[in-house]
Amino acid sequence: MKYILMMSGKKSDFEGYATWSKEDLQANVAFMRAFSKELKDSGVFVSTEGLGWPSEARLVRAGENGEPVTDGVFPESKEFLAGYWIIDVDSLEQAYKIAARASQAPGPGGKPANMPIEVRPVLSGHADLGI
Amino acid sequence: MAEHTFDIPSEHLLRELAPQVLGVIARRFGDFAAAEDAVQEAMIAAFTQWPQQGVPGNPRGWLIQVACRRMTDQVRSDVARRDRETAVAREAETTSSSADIESDMDPDDTLILLFMCCHPALSRSSAIALTLRAVGGLTTAEIANAFLVPEATMAQRISRAKQTIKASGLSFRLPAAQERAERLPAVLHVLYLIFNEGYASSIGAQLQRLDLVREAIRLTRNTKALLPDNAEVVGLLALMLLTDARRTARTGPDEELIPLDKQDRTLWDRAEISEGIKLLTSALSKGPVGLYQLQAAIAAVHDEADRAEDTDWPQILALYDLLKRVSPSPMVTLNHAIAAAMVHGPAQGLQLLKALDTDPRLASHYRLDAVRAHLLEKMGDHEAAIKHYRIAATQTTSIPEQNYLLTQAARLAGD
Amino acid sequence: MKYILLMSGTKAGVETYHAWSKQDREAHMAVLQRINKELTASGEFVTTQGLTEPREAKVVRGEKNGVPVTDGIFPESKEFLLGYWIVDVATPERAYVIAGQISAAPGPGGVPTNMPIEVRQFATYEPKPK
Numbered sequence: 001m002k003y004i005l006m007m008s009g010k011k012s013d014f015e016g017y018a019t020w021s022k023e024d025l026q027a028n029v030a031f032m033r034a035f036s037k038e039l040k041d042s043g044v045f046v047s048t049e050g051l052g053w054p055s056e057a058r059l060v061r062a063g064e065n066g067e068p069v070t071d072g073v074f075p076e077s078k079e080f081l082a083g084y085w086i087i088d089v090d091s092l093e094q095a096y097k098i099a100a101r102a103s104q105a106p107g108p109g110g111k112p113a114n115m116p117i118e119v120r121p122v123l124s125g126h127a128d129l130g131i
Numbered sequence: 132m133a134e135h136t137f138d139i140p141s142e143h144l145l146r147e148l149a150p151q152v153l154g155v156i157a158r159r160f161g162d163f164a165a166a167e168d169a170v171q172e173a174m175i176a177a178f179t180q181w182p183q184q185g186v187p188g189n190p191r192g193w194l195i196q197v198a199c200r201r202m203t204d205q206v207r208s209d210v211a212r213r214d215r216e217t218a219v220a221r222e223a224e225t226t227s228s229s230a231d232i233e234s235d236m237d238p239d240d241t242l243i244l245l246f247m248c249c250h251p252a253l254s255r256s257s258a259i260a261l262t263l264r265a266v267g268g269l270t271t272a273e274i275a276n277a278f279l280v281p282e283a284t285m286a287q288r289i290s291r292a293k294q295t296i297k298a299s300g301l302s303f304r305l306p307a308a309q310e311r312a313e314r315l316p317a318v319l320h321v322l323y324l325i326f327n328e329g330y331a332s333s334i335g336a337q338l339q340r341l342d343l344v345r346e347a348i349r350l351t352r353n354t355k356a357l358l359p360d361n362a363e364v365v366g367l368l369a370l371m372l373l374t375d376a377r378r379t380a381r382t383g384p385d386e387e388l389i390p391l392d393k394q395d396r397t398l399w400d401r402a403e404i405s406e407g408i409k410l411l412t413s414a415l416s417k418g419p420v421g422l423y424q425l426q427a428a429i430a431a432v433h434d435e436a437d438r439a440e441d442t443d444w445p446q447i448l449a450l451y452d453l454l455k456r457v458s459p460s461p462m463v464t465l466n467h468a469i470a471a472a473m474v475h476g477p478a479q480g481l482q483l484l485k486a487l488d489t490d491p492r493l494a495s496h497y498r499l500d501a502v503r504a505h506l507l508e509k510m511g512d513h514e515a516a517i518k519h520y521r522i523a524a525t526q527t528t529s530i531p532e533q534n535y536l537l538t539q540a541a542r543l544a545g546d
Numbered sequence: 547m548k549y550i551l552l553m554s555g556t557k558a559g560v561e562t563y564h565a566w567s568k569q570d571r572e573a574h575m576a577v578l579q580r581i582n583k584e585l586t587a588s589g590e591f592v593t594t595q596g597l598t599e600p601r602e603a604k605v606v607r608g609e610k611n612g613v614p615v616t617d618g619i620f621p622e623s624k625e626f627l628l629g630y631w632i633v634d635v636a637t638p639e640r641a642y643v644i645a646g647q648i649s650a651a652p653g654p655g656g657v658p659t660n661m662p663i664e665v666r667q668f669a670t671y672e673p674k675p676k
Binding site for chain 3: 254255256257260278279280281283284285287288291331332333381382386388528529530531532533
């Protein structure tokens with residue numbers, strides 16, 4: 001069963017990350033690399049992606065005559081998806097355990113950040129949105 | 132695709148033969164798109180049968196025979212009578228033997244294919260996909276994997292590319308000399324893009340996906356064999372080798388990015404550097420200096436320095452001066468500014484960057500801020516450098532690059 | 547260049563969608579499916595995924611005594627990811643046009659929903675060429 005594990009943050013969280021010390025950055029990067037490798041080695045890895053920074057995000061609406069309307073202004077409270085993992089596991093409990101591990105990626109001072117990781121089942125058979 | 136235990140030499144043989152077979156079939160039947168499909172099917176047949184039955188005595192003849200049969204089957208299965216009247220149908224009916232066709236082979240066929248697949252009317256991504264399949268002999272699945280898209284998507288890109296060619300009425304023959312000269316830049320550009328895609332996706336010596344770097348170099352070598360006196364083709368090959376020579380040294384054990392001035396030069400491939408310089412020397416003697424030769428020359432100056440501090444920056448600056456005239460672009464201006472900074476000091480470099488502030492092509496492009504940050508650091512303006520390193524980090528989509536930039540900022544902030 | 551196009555909604559929004567007529571829902575899905583087909587034909591389609599409803603979502607924050615700490619309570623107003631498309635396109639403008647088409651998919655009475663689609667470029671684990 002496929003699950004998506006999503007990591008999000010507000011603009012201020014991203015900005016905070018950009019000011020971490022060299023050691024904290026390295027520890028976090030090393031953790032993420034090791035984490036992806038663990039997922040691959042244990043055969044549950046489907047995919048992982050990182051997304052661009054919030055300043056590059058755009059909100060698009062239909063507009064007129066096929067000309068989309070784009071907007072780069074978001075409220076400070078907006079949660080931006082930073083990245084996700086998709087895993088294929090046998091149980092929800094397994095998905096939570098893996099999410100808990102991701103959540104413990106080290107933050108400032110090398111302590112586990114305990115970031116909230118949202119866990120959602122992925123629908124099989126695409127194009128079924130919300131049903 | 133069926134699992135096959137194909138040995139490497141046979142796989143290489145198949146790839147070398149693919150464009151030769153395609154050339155023969157396309158010219159004989161006059162339908163490039165259909166011929167390409169038929170050859171693709173012959174390749175797949177070879178992939179499944181050769182491991183079991185062994186490579187045939189005349190592998191090219193075998194492929195031609197199978198592709199031929201596919202073409203005639205395809206024609207015969209067309210129900211519309213009017214299709215039977217076409218030249219293709221007539222050809223299919225009268226084709227005696229594939230040995231007959233094989234003798235039709237023309238050494239120019241691969242060149243014809245290159246010009247066709249890199250036609251300026253095609254989008255760059257279509258041209259790359261079609262070139263890798265028709266000239267490179269790669270399978271759709273391999274190409275899809277190299278570009279991390281589903282196979283169906285890549286198949287569509289190739290199919291659309293062939294439709295564009297069909298619609299343009301392009302016939303299977305070598306363009307006239309004048310037209311060749313006009314269209315060669317498009318061919319070289321496609322080869323360069325394939326190289327760049329491979330180089331950008333390589334981490335150290337690891338092959339992440341299909342080795343597009345090796346493919347690009349191989350295709351460019353083949354192009355050089357077909358156009359040995361063309362200075363820009365030779366220049367492009369030199370550029371690829373001189374750049375590839377540094378590939379292993381540009382990332383560290385934790386996949387972190389290592390800039391040129393910090394790389395372990397003992398990891399550079401001396402054989403590639405040596406060949407690159409030899410090729411470049413021969414290219415420069417052939418005529419007016421073009422874009423790829425200039426870029427190769429710059430790479431050569433870097434590669435010739437045993438240590439970063441031995442780099443002949445005045446020579447590099449002179450080459451960028453020339454490149455700015457021959458092929459101006461925001462990236463050239465950026466690199467020129469770096470070289471100017473190395474020769475005349477960071478203030479001079481920063482001054483040159485100002486011209487780029489209003490260039491829309493560089494708006495929110497990470498390199499402008501990254502270079503600015505680097506020069507500001509050299510000036511001793513750490514606060515401004517930190518700011519620009521961080522801005523650059525938010526604009527790059529390369530995670531190793533982002534980590535590198537944030538680490539530079541963190542390093543300065545921690546001082 | 548790969549982009550992800552994110553479609554989000556709130557609990558209230560999802561409930562409203564469920565209250566659409568079957569006809570309106572089918573018309574909406576038909577347009578989305580047509581867009582998927584067109585993207586496949588143009589060689590730009592990478593993938594699309596739907597996610598299950600918010601009530602099945604959980605947030606995990608670390609572990610306590612080796613057990614993941616989960617929390618399934620979300621405020622009514624919180625936005626959830628409903629699904630996404632991943633496309634491989636030549637320019638960001640092309641990604642915006644595709645997002646605009648998704649946004650224009652019809653709602654009740656055939657009126658375009660005009661829902662906002664967030665467009666984000668993918669980061670890569672690749673070093674940039676130098």
